[in-house]
Amino acid sequence: MFDFTNVLQLVQSFEMLQLLGVNRVVVYKTSSSPETQRILDYYTNKGFVEVIPWSLSRFLNVSRGWLPEHGPGDIHYLGQIPALSDCVYRYMYQSRYVALHDMDELILPQSVNSWSELLPLLENRYGADKCYMFENNVFPITVTLRPPNSQPLPPQGCCPGWHNVSGVNILAHLYHEPIISETHYSNFKIIVNPRAVVIPTVHGLRGSQKGCSWVNRNIARMYHTRAPRQTQLTPDKLIYDGRLLSYSTRLTPNVNTVFTESFKTQEILCFENCFAPPAE
Incomplete structure (x- = not known):
């Protein structure tokens, strides 16, 4: 976490992770x-x-780019790899699995609703205690389109106070870039048994005891709500994915509770059933 200001997406991500059954989140903060x-x-x-205080920039010239020519420094890309290594070894004997991903990324199961339900499926299909790799799907924050049905688009008319909170509303960005061969196997993230890790990297592992397996996107995939990667795409080329909305009836009141309790304000409260999916 470096010069971080994306408050709304941070709270939404924390609440989504709790809905997914995560027990603890560790933040490496600069x-x-x-x-x-x-x-x-x-x-x-x-x-x-x-x-975890991560104050490398007090002692080193920290690179802000993933390539040296994009941001030269004494240590690569904000010190992410040392942070990942610290996380793996710090929690190696405290956690059965750890997920190594950023705050703007969420790994969502498609046929079940939580990681506690997902992980047994992955163990049965790919083997236990492995590294599971999840396809990266980019949901560009530059595009806000309504769903292709009558389902309302959050938070319009429901949570106007969210507009007063800095950051990105993940529920407003439901269209992802198409998967292309150039990016299909790049920028993915993992869930892994930390005891099987040899060397972690920003994307995946350089070494592990039991290997890694790509997870079928119809079982689970990663939702990456960020600036566009395929900048030439027009909105009509994006693909709708409403999976996030299936969590919205629980996510929305939880997010508002956090803002109410942490900022002591009532102006961002909204109706719990505002984002409910249409009845079938």
């Missing part, structure tokens, strides 16, 4: 806005988040 710190304090006091 710097953030006061509003972000308030959210981190809130979840820390709840026992859900552990913040």
